[in-house]
Amino acid sequence: MSQVVVVTSGKGGVGKTTSTAAIGAALAQSGQNVVVVDFDVGLRNLDLILGAERRVVYDLVNVIQGHANLSQALIRDKRCETLYLLPASQTRDKDALTEEGVFRVIEELRQRFDWVICDSPAGIERGAQLAMRHADLAIIVTNPEVSSVRDSDRIIGLLDSKTVKAERGEWMEKLLLLTRYDSARAQRGDMLKTEDVLEILSIPLLGIIPESQDVLRASNVGAPVTLNNPASAPAKAYMDAARRLRGESLDVTIPRDKKSLMGMLFGRKAA
Amino acid sequence: MKLLKFLGVRDSAPVARERLQILLAHERSLVGRSDLVAILREEILQVIAKHCAIDRDNVRVKMAKGDTLSTLEVDLEIRAPGGAGIALAS
Numbered sequence: 001m002s003q004v005v006v007v008t009s010g011k012g013g014v015g016k017t018t019s020t021a022a023i024g025a026a027l028a029q030s031g032q033n034v035v036v037v038d039f040d041v042g043l044r045n046l047d048l049i050l051g052a053e054r055r056v057v058y059d060l061v062n063v064i065q066g067h068a069n070l071s072q073a074l075i076r077d078k079r080c081e082t083l084y085l086l087p088a089s090q091t092r093d094k095d096a097l098t099e100e101g102v103f104r105v106i107e108e109l110r111q112r113f114d115w116v117i118c119d120s121p122a123g124i125e126r127g128a129q130l131a132m133r134h135a136d137l138a139i140i141v142t143n144p145e146v147s148s149v150r151d152s153d154r155i156i157g158l159l160d161s162k163t164v165k166a167e168r169g170e171w172m173e174k175l176l177l178l179t180r181y182d183s184a185r186a187q188r189g190d191m192l193k194t195e196d197v198l199e200i201l202s203i204p205l206l207g208i209i210p211e212s213q214d215v216l217r218a219s220n221v222g223a224p225v226t227l228n229n230p231a232s233a234p235a236k237a238y239m240d241a242a243r244r245l246r247g248e249s250l251d252v253t254i255p256r257d258k259k260s261l262m263g264m265l266f267g268r269k270a271a
Numbered sequence: 272m273k274l275l276k277f278l279g280v281r282d283s284a285p286v287a288r289e290r291l292q293i294l295l296a297h298e299r300s301l302v303g304r305s306d307l308v309a310i311l312r313e314e315i316l317q318v319i320a321k322h323c324a325i326d327r328d329n330v331r332v333k334m335a336k337g338d339t340l341s342t343l344e345v346d347l348e349i350r351a352p353g354g355a356g357i358a359l360a361s
């Protein structure tokens with residue numbers, strides 16, 4: 001049975017697109033049929049993160065408006081053959097996506113894929129609401145930082161009221177993905193603790209992704225971090241998150257870096 | 272850090288947590304508790320689950336808001352020999 005997942009956050013720049021690409025690729029690497037859908041109309045980026053920017057011919061809006069069919073718009077990943085991208089358009093027309101059109105496309109994608117992963121735009125307006133509308137499950141991407149947690153709380157409220165599932169009176173499953181986790185700051189006591197974020201938002205934890213240069217390197221070369229450097233800490237954290245999505249129960253490990261351990265041993269400047 | 276603690280300088284993370292807890296409690300009440308249904312759902316299920324076996328995937332909790340009256344509809348199946356379903360409305 002296929003699962004429609006929305007990757008959302010409210011706040012911008014917290015790692016939604018990075019996470020969509022990495023988790024989508026990780027699921028595809030384990031043999032699942034996956035499509036990642038860019039809902040960030042006007043500001044598409046998922047194509048760039050996946051290294052497919054030069055292969056975009058048709059996009060989500062073209063499909064919705066009937067100017068192209070789905071097969072023409074879908075782009076198959078060159079490294080991982082069960083991973084597909086449905087790009088967003090660069091149009092500035094905010095109303096290019098219609099509720100009915102989005103519904104049709106999602107239903108068609110459900111027929112073809114095990115996982116339909118929707119990369120939401122930032123904000124809590126129409127674009128974000130359309131991206132979450134038909135989801136079965138939501139991944140709430142949050143940085144351990146006050147404004148991000150506050151915005152995640154708002155998004156949780158929307159997921160529980162504005163989605164088709166919520167309107168039908170069904171339970172909307174929401175999972176927390178804590179990203180850009182900086183272990184050095186955590187040790188200094190200057191970063192919200194994982195337990196605190198979990199307690200405040202009261203949703204289960206899908207994973208903790210460390211702040212890492214490997215994420216930047218992967219985006220520079222246009223590959224999800226799980227494909228570009230599978231042995232790196234963020235790639236492993238994303239792969240574990242993907243396994244949890246598939247129903248495995250794995251313990252979540254809190255990232256620690258060696259530098260800060262050394263710092264503890266040898267003393268650090270009091271910053 | 273130890274020195275800072277000794278001097279009475281607090282870690283900033285606990286302050287962040289306290290501020291968020293207060294702020295969000297306030298904001299959730301302002302937004303008219305859009306997550307009210309989700310909260311009710313969890314608590315109702317917990318109560319029922321104490322006494323009967325229920326299938327959590329087969330539960331619908333629906334709120335219809337009216338001007339003077341709102342209704343809450345809970346529809347769930349209780350797993351029992353014979354498998355009767357009950358529907359509550361209030």
Ligand SMILES: Nc1ncnc2c1ncn2[C@@H]1O[C@H](COP(=O)(O)OP(=O)(O)OP(=O)(O)O)[C@@H](O)[C@H]1O
Pocket residue numbers: 009011012013014015016017018019040045120121122179180181209210211212213215216219234
């Ligand atoms: N774990 C990480 N370590 C280091 N940098 C990261 C990490 N995750 C994301 N970033 C960086 O943060 C920036 C924002 O990431 P990304 O584009 O995925 O966020 P977004 O939530 O999709 O943003 P927007 O709201 O604008 O769509 C990017 O430069 C990305 O490389």
Ligand SMILES: [Mg+2]
Pocket residue numbers: 016017018040045119120121
């Ligand atoms: Mg993005």
